[in-house]
Amino acid sequence: MGYRKSLRRRREQLGGEDFVASKYKATRQRRRRVTEKQREKVWRSKFSIEPIIYRAQNGNPRDVRTFLFDVSHILKVYIDHYRLKGADDEDTMYKIVMFVIDNLQYIGDDVNKGQPEYWQNPEDTIITMKGDCEDGAILIKSLALAAGVPDWKVKILAGMVVGGGHAYCTYIRYDESQVILDWCYWPNRKRIEDRLERKDESNYLDVWFSFDKRYGYAPKPTEYTNGTAKNINFKIGG
Numbered sequence: 001m002g003y004r005k006s007l008r009r010r011r012e013q014l015g016g017e018d019f020v021a022s023k024y025k026a027t028r029q030r031r032r033r034v035t036e037k038q039r040e041k042v043w044r045s046k047f048s049i050e051p052i053i054y055r056a057q058n059g060n061p062r063d064v065r066t067f068l069f070d071v072s073h074i075l076k077v078y079i080d081h082y083r084l085k086g087a088d089d090e091d092t093m094y095k096i097v098m099f100v101i102d103n104l105q106y107i108g109d110d111v112n113k114g115q116p117e118y119w120q121n122p123e124d125t126i127i128t129m130k131g132d133c134e135d136g137a138i139l140i141k142s143l144a145l146a147a148g149v150p151d152w153k154v155k156i157l158a159g160m161v162v163g164g165g166h167a168y169c170t171y172i173r174y175d176e177s178q179v180i181l182d183w184c185y186w187p188n189r190k191r192i193e194d195r196l197e198r199k200d201e202s203n204y205l206d207v208w209f210s211f212d213k214r215y216g217y218a219p220k221p222t223e224y225t226n227g228t229a230k231n232i233n234f235k236i237g238g
Helices: 003-014 016-044 073-081 089-103 122-128 133-146
Strands: 052-057 060-063 154-161 164-172 178-181 204-211 222-225 228-231
Touching: 073 122, 073 133, 089 133, 122 133, 133 154, 133 164, 164 204, 204 222
Parallel strands: 052 222
Antiparallel strands: 052 060, 154 164, 154 204, 164 178, 222 228
16 A cells, blocks of 8 residues: 555554554654663763672672562562552652652661561562661662663662761652652652752762662772772672
8 A cells, every 4th residue: 555545544543643653653653762762871970880699688699689679479569559659750759759658667677687687578578567777768669660760760879978878769850950869867758859959958969889689889899898999899699
């Protein structure tokens, strides 16, 4: 079938104005996908991509990215039941953070797991509704992934804050500013669009490393044990 006949048939199927609107919507969606990919490329290029290992479960080495779940029936059930998927990514993140603030009970690893440092997987955290700062951050990030928020928009940061070490999430808004999503130390109930930029949050200091599902970000390859950093020395049997 020629292009003109195909166009005429499509117009007959949809109706004149509906056909134009359909083509406009499809073009807008294609442009938006291109723009999102460009934004992702720019933001990922801002940080040094390096491997990060954390001995955070019984002293065993783990690539920090493996703590994040992007596919989970358990998390999906909670997302659907509590209606955590919003009108857009910022609305979704607001709903997720409020859910974690309202439902997760802060308990230190020494009490919860009998160890100085233990990172839970997000399914364990959401089932027990207990954990410390990194458990809540991992849960927020994993719920975001399971709800369809692009990986590059939400990162977990570990570093110094006023009072000591901490783990929390950040989110990249549509205006390219970055905001903090902290469920426990300084929980914030403001909408995502109404929050201070991360650079203006005085309680948050130096960052040791950060990560999302795809990459780890740090000045150099790093291994952590109980919050102490050293050069990676992982090898088979090590």
